[in-house]
Amino acid sequence: MRDKIRIGDCRFGKGVFARSIIRKGEEILCFSGPLISLEEALAKGERQCDPLQIGRRLYMDIGSPGVLVNHSCEPNAGIRHDVRLVAITDIRAGEEIFYDYSTTMDEDHWTLGCLCGSALCRVNVGDFKYLPLHTRRKYLRIGIVQTYLASQFIRPERKKTVMQKPEKEIRAAGRKHQLALH
Numbered sequence: 001m002r003d004k005i006r007i008g009d010c011r012f013g014k015g016v017f018a019r020s021i022i023r024k025g026e027e028i029l030c031f032s033g034p035l036i037s038l039e040e041a042l043a044k045g046e047r048q049c050d051p052l053q054i055g056r057r058l059y060m061d062i063g064s065p066g067v068l069v070n071h072s073c074e075p076n077a078g079i080r081h082d083v084r085l086v087a088i089t090d091i092r093a094g095e096e097i098f099y100d101y102s103t104t105m106d107e108d109h110w111t112l113g114c115l116c117g118s119a120l121c122r123v124n125v126g127d128f129k130y131l132p133l134h135t136r137r138k139y140l141r142i143g144i145v146q147t148y149l150a151s152q153f154i155r156p157e158r159k160k161t162v163m164q165k166p167e168k169e170i171r172a173a174g175r176k177h178q179l180a181l182h
Contacts (some may be wrong), residue, residue: 004029010070018093071116
């Protein structure tokens with residue numbers, strides 16, 4: 001898969017770019033790294049750890065090239081099966097590859113000021129549950145939300161996306177909002 005991508009300079013420092021056309025649905029890369037807990041990620045600190053949340057309290061400390069895939073509020077890629085980055089649109093040769101970091105997050109701990117510059121920029125990157133409802137539904141529909149997280153928003157018996165609790169109730173619960181791992 002590395003033949004599909006190259007690492008290059010971008011406005012964020014380094015980024016991952018398509019070497020040639022990557023078609024919608026094609027796998028781009030597989031994230032890899034040691035599995036760690038939230039406590040281990042926090043203990044390592046921001047400069048020593050690049051955690052990808054893959055469970056309620058489980059993370060992967062991702063390495064290169066995955067760690068260099070930047071965020072966009074209007075992504076051309078997304079994560080399926082917790083660790084596989086796939087194209088959600090056709091990606092042209094030379095185009096930078098982005099995914100929406102919020103599709104992996106449910107911790108009420110970390111936010112990032114967004115500088116993606118897209119017309120859909122939300123200004124801040126945070127937990128999935130705080131995304132606008134239409135954005136959550138879109139990401140769930142195309143299957144680019146971490147498994148542990150998607151299971152909280154999809155009713156298995158109907159396979160239809162729904163909000164399990166009103167958004168105000170979720171926001172009010174904050175850190176106390178506990179959800180089961182699947």
